[in-house]
Amino acid sequence: MTVNWERWPALVGRGLLYAICALILLFLVAPILVVIPLSFNAEPSFIFTPGMLRLDAQAYSTRWYEVVLRDPVWLQSIRNSLLLAVLSTLLATTLGTMAALGLNSARMPAKGLITSILISPMIVPPIVAATGMYFFYSRLDLTQTMTGLVVAHTLLGSPFVVVTVLATLSNFDGNLTRAAATLGANPAQTFLKVVLPLIAPGVLSGAVFAFATSLDELIVVLFLGSVDQRTIPRQMWSGIRENVSPAILAMATILIAVSLTLMIALEVLRRRADRRGASVSAPANE
Amino acid sequence: MSAAILPAVAIDNGAKDLRREEQFKRVRAFSVVAPLLVLTLVMFIAPLVDMLSRSVRDDSVAQAIPRTLHVLESWSASDGVPPEDAFRALAAELAQSSNGPATWGTVARQLNFEWPGARGVVQKAFRRSMLAPPSSWREAFAELSPEWEDPAFWAALKRVGQPLSLRQYAYAVDLRLDQNDQLKLAPDEQRLYVGLFWRTFWVSAGVTLFCALLAYPLAYLLASSSAKVAGLLLMLVLMPFWTSVLVRTSGWIVLLQDQGVVNDLLIWAGAVSDATKPSLNNNLFATFVAMSQILLPFIVLPIFSVMKTIPPTYLRAARSLGAPPLYCFLRVYFPMTLPGVAAGMSLVFIQAVGFYVTPALVGGQSGQLISAMISHHMQSSLNWGLAAAVSVLLLSAVLTLYWISRRLVGPGPIKVAR
Numbered sequence: 001m002t003v004n005w006e007r008w009p010a011l012v013g014r015g016l017l018y019a020i021c022a023l024i025l026l027f028l029v030a031p032i033l034v035v036i037p038l039s040f041n042a043e044p045s046f047i048f049t050p051g052m053l054r055l056d057a058q059a060y061s062t063r064w065y066e067v068v069l070r071d072p073v074w075l076q077s078i079r080n081s082l083l084l085a086v087l088s089t090l091l092a093t094t095l096g097t098m099a100a101l102g103l104n105s106a107r108m109p110a111k112g113l114i115t116s117i118l119i120s121p122m123i124v125p126p127i128v129a130a131t132g133m134y135f136f137y138s139r140l141d142l143t144q145t146m147t148g149l150v151v152a153h154t155l156l157g158s159p160f161v162v163v164t165v166l167a168t169l170s171n172f173d174g175n176l177t178r179a180a181a182t183l184g185a186n187p188a189q190t191f192l193k194v195v196l197p198l199i200a201p202g203v204l205s206g207a208v209f210a211f212a213t214s215l216d217e218l219i220v221v222l223f224l225g226s227v228d229q230r231t232i233p234r235q236m237w238s239g240i241r242e243n244v245s246p247a248i249l250a251m252a253t254i255l256i257a258v259s260l261t262l263m264i265a266l267e268v269l270r271r272r273a274d275r276r277g278a279s280v281s282a283p284a285n286e
Numbered sequence: 287m288s289a290a291i292l293p294a295v296a297i298d299n300g301a302k303d304l305r306r307e308e309q310f311k312r313v314r315a316f317s318v319v320a321p322l323l324v325l326t327l328v329m330f331i332a333p334l335v336d337m338l339s340r341s342v343r344d345d346s347v348a349q350a351i352p353r354t355l356h357v358l359e360s361w362s363a364s365d366g367v368p369p370e371d372a373f374r375a376l377a378a379e380l381a382q383s384s385n386g387p388a389t390w391g392t393v394a395r396q397l398n399f400e401w402p403g404a405r406g407v408v409q410k411a412f413r414r415s416m417l418a419p420p421s422s423w424r425e426a427f428a429e430l431s432p433e434w435e436d437p438a439f440w441a442a443l444k445r446v447g448q449p450l451s452l453r454q455y456a457y458a459v460d461l462r463l464d465q466n467d468q469l470k471l472a473p474d475e476q477r478l479y480v481g482l483f484w485r486t487f488w489v490s491a492g493v494t495l496f497c498a499l500l501a502y503p504l505a506y507l508l509a510s511s512s513a514k515v516a517g518l519l520l521m522l523v524l525m526p527f528w529t530s531v532l533v534r535t536s537g538w539i540v541l542l543q544d545q546g547v548v549n550d551l552l553i554w555a556g557a558v559s560d561a562t563k564p565s566l567n568n569n570l571f572a573t574f575v576a577m578s579q580i581l582l583p584f585i586v587l588p589i590f591s592v593m594k595t596i597p598p599t600y601l602r603a604a605r606s607l608g609a610p611p612l613y614c615f616l617r618v619y620f621p622m623t624l625p626g627v628a629a630g631m632s633l634v635f636i637q638a639v640g641f642y643v644t645p646a647l648v649g650g651q652s653g654q655l656i657s658a659m660i661s662h663h664m665q666s667s668l669n670w671g672l673a674a675a676v677s678v679l680l681l682s683a684v685l686t687l688y689w690i691s692r693r694l695v696g697p698g699p700i701k702v703a704r
Contacts, residue, residue, distance in 0.1 A: 009611070010611075013611075017503055017506070017507055018507070020503050021503055021504050021507045024500045024503065024504050024582075025504070025519070025522050025523075027500070027579060027582075028522065028523065028525075028526050028579060028582060028583070029522060029525060029526065030537070030541065031526075031534050031537025031538050031540070031541055031576075031579060032525065032526060032529055032533065032534060032537055033537075034537050034540050034541055034547055035533060035536060035537045035540060038540055046539065046540055046543065046546075047543075047545045047546070048547065048550065095321050095322040095325065096322060098318040098319070098321065098322065099318065099319045099321075099322040099323065101318055102314075102315040102316060102317070102318035102319035102320075103315075103319060105311065105314075105315035107308060107311045107312045107315050108312070108315040108316065108319065109312060109315075109316060114319060114323055117323065117326055117327065117331065118319075118322060118323065118326055120326070120330065120331065121326070121330055123636070123684065123685070123688050124330075124334070124681060124684070125637075125639065125640020125641075125642075125657070125680060125681070125684055126640065126642070127640060127642045127657045127660050127661065127677070127680075128334075128337075128640065128660070128677045128680055128681045128684075129330070129333075129334075131337060131660055131664055131673055131674065131677045132333035132334040132336060132337035132674075132677070133329075133330075133333045134664065135333065135336055135337055135340055135670065135674070136329075136332060136333035136336045136337075137329075137333070151325070151329050152329070154325070155325065155326060155329055155330045158322055158326070162322075212528060215530070216530040216531060216532070218531075218532065218643055219642060219643065222661075222665075223664060223665075233530065233532050236532045236533075236536065237532065237643070237647075240532075240535070240536060240539065240647055241647070244539075248536055249536060249540070252530070252532070252533040252536055252537070255529065255530050255532075255533050256529055256533060259525070259528040259529045259530065259533075260525065260528070262528055263521070263524055263525065263528045267521075
């Protein structure tokens with residue numbers, strides 16, 4: 001039996017890499033994982049009780065989930081969040097897809113400038129955007145209204161749609177539309193039957209990004225919204241600042257489930273797009 | 287038919303058709319972009335421009351007490367206390383409650399930002415102005431508060447009466463205008479902003495560097511694993527990316543609070559006792575740690591996608607040419623990953639500079655960043671001019687950084703979500 005002494009530094013190196021990466025991954029997921037068991041705390045505290053550590057069944061309960069799903073204030077925040085996210089996602093996806101189609105055209109004038117303007121909500125810090133919006137929207141009487149929030153969230157979400165759809169379109173074969181046209185399809189038919197099905201994964205993943213952005217957005221809601229427009233993040237924000245109740249952790253656990261679903265949905269979309277040869281990737285991945 | 291025998295007119299028509307066709311396509315492309323473009327310009331860019339104008343312009347005091355300011359026009363603090371005319375005009379204008387409740391309130395509020403405590407002074411003067419006129423308003427006012435005998439107080443009033451000024455910017459960098467309109471440093475205990483700007487810069491730089499250090503090995507592991515393992519690991523990296531910032535922040539509170547998981551583990555391990563356990567939450571440490579965790583995925587992804595494209599044959603070639611492993615890494619592999627590292631670092635830094643929610647929740651006093659001042663002036667002190675000025679400074683910093691990073695790493699990586 002011979003030991004390959006030549007290879008041991010590489011093996012040690014690999015082992016070290018695994019160990020370091022395990023720690024980094026722990027750092028990444030620990031704050032998420034720790035929330036889940038604590039949301040079943042029977043006590044009204046953020047602390048693991050001795051009973052919980054002994055795995056005593058009595059120390060666990062689902063009472064905080066009942067609070068979140070029964071309390072009218074929490075229910076209102078869930079309703080508002082969903083309404084806001086759905087409306088702004090629909091708008092952002094429609095407008096963003098249209099804009100990307102136009103920007104993809106070779107004849108689009110002032111392409112660079114217009115793209116920068118459309119992407120700008122991604123770059124401007126949310127607190128700065130919310131400050132500007134507050135002054136301006138209050139003059140239009142849009143503060144403390146759902147309409148104002150929907151407009152603001154549409155703008156914050158649309159850049160993701162523009163970026164993902166543009167990325168999908170860059171792999172789109174322009175001959176397909178020409179082929180459709182020579183076969184007698186009008187522009188509407190070409191779009192609906194040829195273009196849209198092919199760019200659908202990009203459109204949908206843009207929509208998922210826009211949805212997640214709206215669902216997680218706090219600062220604009222804090223500045224522009226009234227108590228009637230409280231959303232899940234705003235409710236959690238005031239919950240953390242005022243009374244630290246595990247109801248926040250129950251909501252957090254529900255949100256973790258939602259984000260896992262969104263993430264898996266996006267992964268499925270990406271695979272589907274890969275199979276079709278069009279690429280869909282997270283904009284950060286570009 | 288060849289072009290040579292085509293009549294000139296036909297060629298002309300053809301060119302015109304082509305031009306019209308071009309024109310049509312241009313209009314069509316523009317018209318689908320237009321709705322989002324208009325919406326963004328009107329509801330996003332215009333608010334930012336409006337904010338810029340608000341940071342230098344505020345005519346609320348100028349509109350509330352125009353006559354007083356008119357009298358003060360030819361006056362300066364070096365002349366001593368203003369003439370009785372100014373007192374009389376001010377008393378008359380404060381008494382005009384028919385001008386809306388804002389008249390004295392506006393003056394009091396704006397002057398109070400410039401001269402802490404001025405609210406009470408103006409309020410007393412307002413109450414007096416409603417009563418029978420005295421023989422001398424100056425004496426009447428001075429009896430109520432000594433400030434009215436102070437030329438510097440009047441200079442402050444004249445300053446807030448200027449509809450157009452850079453005083454909010456002076457404030458936002460800890461400078462004050464004295465009674466002779468000279469810039470000077472704010473008193474020690476009032477210097478907040480420059481310190482916060484620096485802290486924001488250093489925390490962001492530290493978080494960026496820390497994230498780069500953590501992201502590099504992780505991205506390397508992802509890039510060097512089999513597709514299946516890499517997919518699974520990528521899910522672990524992406525999960526925090528998709529999880530709400532508030533969820534992650536509450537997770538950090540659970541971990542870091544005084545009786546939190548980290549302290550419990552430290553006590554259990556015998557590293558510290560209950561009396562000596564460190565305070566991990568509500569300070570700069572918590573801000574740093576939570577921000578790093580929240581921003582880490584943004585740098586792992588670009589580094590990973592660059593590493594994926596580096597063919598392993600390059601390294602094998604370097605090795606077979608006799609390069610030792612470390613040399614290989616430093617001279618061959620690392621330089622090729624730099625574009626990803628730079629892209630990720632700029633992505634993290636630009637976002638870190640504008641962070642608000644996480645520092646506000648876990649930062650306590652020592653862990654607040656400049657964004658906290660914007661929120662404070664928007665929601666508590668209602669000093670909107672100053673909030674706008676700080677926002678403009680922050681925005682210019684971010685746009686400059688963005689511009690530099692575009693020059694360095696080229697177009698492409700843009701921040702994703704939150």
